[in-house]
Amino acid sequence: xxxxxxxxxxxxxxxTGSAADAEDAVQVGFVKxxxxxxxxxxxxxxxxxxxxxxxxxxxxxxxxxxRRESLAMRAAFADASGGAVPSPEAATLDREGxxxxxxxxxxxxxxxxxxxxxxxxLELSERETAEVLGVRHxxxxxxxxxxxxxLRVEVGE
Amino acid sequence: MSExxxxxxxxGRVLDVPEPPDVxxxxxxxxxxxxxxxxxxxRLVLALAALAVAALLxxxxxPDARSALFRFLQIGGARIELVDDLPEVAGPAELELxxxxxxxxxxxxxxxxxxxxxxxxxxxxxxxxxRGTVWFLYGTPDAVRxxxxxxxxVRIDEPFVLKKLAASGTRVEGxxxxxxxxxxxxxxPHVVMLLDELGEEIPESLRLARDVLVWEExxxxxxxEGDLTLDEALELADSMR
Numbered sequence: 372x373x374x375x376x377x378x379x380x381x382x383x384x385x386x387t388g389s390a391a392d393a394e395d396a397v398q399v400g401f402v403k404x405x406x407x408x409x410x411x412x413x414x415x416x417x418x419x420x421x422x423x424x425x426x427x428x429x430x431x432x433x434x435x436x437x438r439r440e441s442l443a444m445r446a447a448f449a450d451a452s453g454g455a456v457p458s459p460e461a462a463t464l465d466r467e468g469x470x471x472x473x474x475x476x477x478x479x480x481x482x483x484x485x486x487x488x489x490x491x492x493l494e495l496s497e498r499e500t501a502e503v504l505g506v507r508h509x510x511x512x513x514x515x516x517x518x519x520x521x522l523r524v525e526v527g528e
Numbered sequence: 529m530s531e532x533x534x535x536x537x538x539x540g541r542v543l544d545v546p547e548p549p550d551v552x553x554x555x556x557x558x559x560x561x562x563x564x565x566x567x568x569x570x571r572l573v574l575a576l577a578a579l580a581v582a583a584l585l586x587x588x589x590x591p592d593a594r595s596a597l598f599r600f601l602q603i604g605g606a607r608i609e610l611v612d613d614l615p616e617v618a619g620p621a622e623l624e625l626x627x628x629x630x631x632x633x634x635x636x637x638x639x640x641x642x643x644x645x646x647x648x649x650x651x652x653x654x655x656x657x658x659r660g661t662v663w664f665l666y667g668t669p670d671a672v673r674x675x676x677x678x679x680x681x682v683r684i685d686e687p688f689v690l691k692k693l694a695a696s697g698t699r700v701e702g703x704x705x706x707x708x709x710x711x712x713x714x715x716x717p718h719v720v721m722l723l724d725e726l727g728e729e730i731p732e733s734l735r736l737a738r739d740v741l742v743w744e745e746x747x748x749x750x751x752x753e754g755d756l757t758l759d760e761a762l763e764l765a766d767s768m769r
Contacts, residue, residue, distance in 0.1 A: 381545050385543070397551050405555075472539050476536075487536060491533060505725050528532070
């Protein structure tokens with residue numbers, strides 16, 4: 372359970388924008404997954420299956436709270452750590468660039484944000500993303516391409 | 529990977545996500561609850577359901593309390609939400625678009641993937657719709673006498689199939705069909721919408737629904753919708769074989 376707790380919480384948090392809702396989604400999702408283990412397909416990958424259950428719980432909570440319009444993401448300012456050498460990630464984007472990109476992602480609609488969150492913030496493969504979002508592999512490809520196109524417009528590229 | 533994609537990955541690695549809490553103890557407690565012997569659990573569930581229905585009926589009689597308690601009811605693949613105000617519904621729905629692909633009764637029987645429960649009278653039109661739903665239409669799309677639907681139950685990791693929004697003018701009563709829990713929504717029309725496989729509302733499915741009996745039986749969620757009293761709806765439901 373602990374092996375998947377961190378990524379499950381991260382996924383739920385990115386979708387709900389609420390630590391409390393994410394915690395509830397992980398807890399309820401894990402219990403549901405335990406109850407549904409008998410229906411887990413032999414040979415299938417466990418991580419995306421589990422994430423899908425947690426993500427659905429997170430979706431339900433987001434909708435219940437009518438927080439559909441906001442992902443409430445904030446960029447952590449890792450480079451504000453007292454003059455230490457910035458990490459490669461921090462060096463790739465400066466503080467303003469990061470916040471601008473967060474704001475641009477937040478302006479996208481829910482489907483675009485979800486597929487981008489899975490592919491780039493959770494770094495799931497296309498196949499895992501398809502399983503987590505409950506869509507076909509080809510749908511992930513097309514949704515990702517469309518979401519990136521729209522994001523380019525949002526960031527003015 | 530494009531430059532934008534690289535920036536997104538970099539962003540993901542510095543996003544401000546709180547430390548994950550250790551939910552192990554709560555999960556184990558939840559699993560312990562789920563492990564409660566089946567018979568005892570059924571008794572518990574039945575007792576809780578009876579309490580919930582009794583409390584719900586009491587609550588619905590007090591308009592102000594309705595907004596604070598029992599906001600949601602779930603039955604099979606349907607979720608009933610008690611709301612203060614209904615969303616705006618733009619005109620009557622194009623019912624044929626909502627219901628899906630028109631098929632013959634024989635095709636529906638063979639393509640449904642489960643044994644259909646049918647009324648004595650054959651429907652005037654049959655449709656295969658979203659999420660495996662089979663619709664029986666009695667009358668015409670413009671003049672519906674009765675609309676019956678059945679949807680295979682959603683898996684545990686799937687979102688609801690349909691959502692109903694009921695405001696204070698809609699009465700929600702608990703009932704029973706062949707010992708299965710049922711709810712009857714009557715009075716002012718309520719809003720019903722279908723959800724896709726991601727749980728997204730399908731905008732064109734949004735419509736006002738009339739009196740409806742909804743229940744879960746044999747691994748499917750069934751609905752009977754029309755100008756019906758509770759007794760008439762229950763009689764029709766009991767006749768379905």
